[in-house]
Amino acid sequence: MKILAFDCSSKTMAAALAEDETVVASAFQDENRKHAPYLMPMIEELLEKVGWKPKDLHLIAVTAGPGSFTGLRIGVSTAKGFADTLDIPMVSLPSLDVLAGSFWDEKTIVVPMLDARKHQVYAAVFDNRRGEMKKIMADTPISPLEELSPFLKYYQDILFVGDAVPGWKQQLIDCYGNRARFVDHEQNGIHGESLIAIAAKKSPKDFVSDIAPIYLRGVDAKAKFLNARFFPLQEGDIEELMEVERGAFSSPWSEGMFRDELHNHFSEYWIIRTDGKLTAYGGFWHIGKECHVTNIAVHPDYRHLGQGTLMVQHLIARAQAVGAAAITLEVRVSNEQAIRIYHRAGFREEGIRPRYYNDNGEDAMVMWLRFPEDEKEKPWS
8 A cells, every 4th residue: 555644733844655554755844834835846756756656646644633723724635635636545643643653762751742832832641661652641732831740740751852842942941850851853843754654554444535634722612721720629629619510410519528528638639720710620539559530520611622631631640640550430331421531541441330320320330540560650859
């Protein structure tokens, strides 16, 4: 299968041709946001170099985001032009996954960051300490200092990569100290070899006839997510937390129950504030070598903005930080959206508790995430 893959999601631009998983030609251009005049000449030069014609191609792969709005539109439009003209399928590549994939040989925490402007970056967090490049924080528009730090607080070695890194480098050093590592400037972009490595592993079920750019940040209600920050739950937060609790559950906890949790030395609770408003919370009990998630809830006005996913990932990171061997939870069997979030975070079903919920007698799915022994880290000092 002959593959053409390219990327216009950031300041850099890349393209590659491959026969199955073998790259036969690639090109890279640094520091250029004006992709439109240069993408097609780059592709044409690669085709000429290997003696292929466009009609020889079997699959088009393109990064669909997150990234530069203009760059994504150029890339996706070009991919559609090839696919429609040649009547061949396309496949969408997540920009941050491709960027992180360039660093398979780095057995560490990898944080790809693309410039999002407005004092933010598009970032994800990958755990590659076991050579598996496991995503432990979903793609998010975020501040790499205040908002990303809860996820990175307890990791000793963090590799920051991407076109946003040079502009943030000194602040990252100030924030993370000698735990932060960086690569040479020319390695901060997406390269053709990484594009092909991910595109070639896609199965036919991933092939599509249409792709839309992935915009994590826009002018709609999703912009409310941009100023979200984590804080430990305090007694003064409880009255406001109850608005989230009552909007999320048919049998909500009382204020007194939350106040009791603050004095329970087994429990740990966190909230998310968005532009100062309490918009989500979550907590667990840490008993022995296990953490048991007790509650996770998002304010009704802030659902579908990624805050539930962020809270789950934060609780996982906290469970690892306190030395737990595993984290578990129960979820209603009908709550498909929550189950999808937990699956993406690595939880797996290990049982059913019949008629677990008092309000309607619904069954609960029991899910577990177990940490390999060498993935648990002690707090740094």
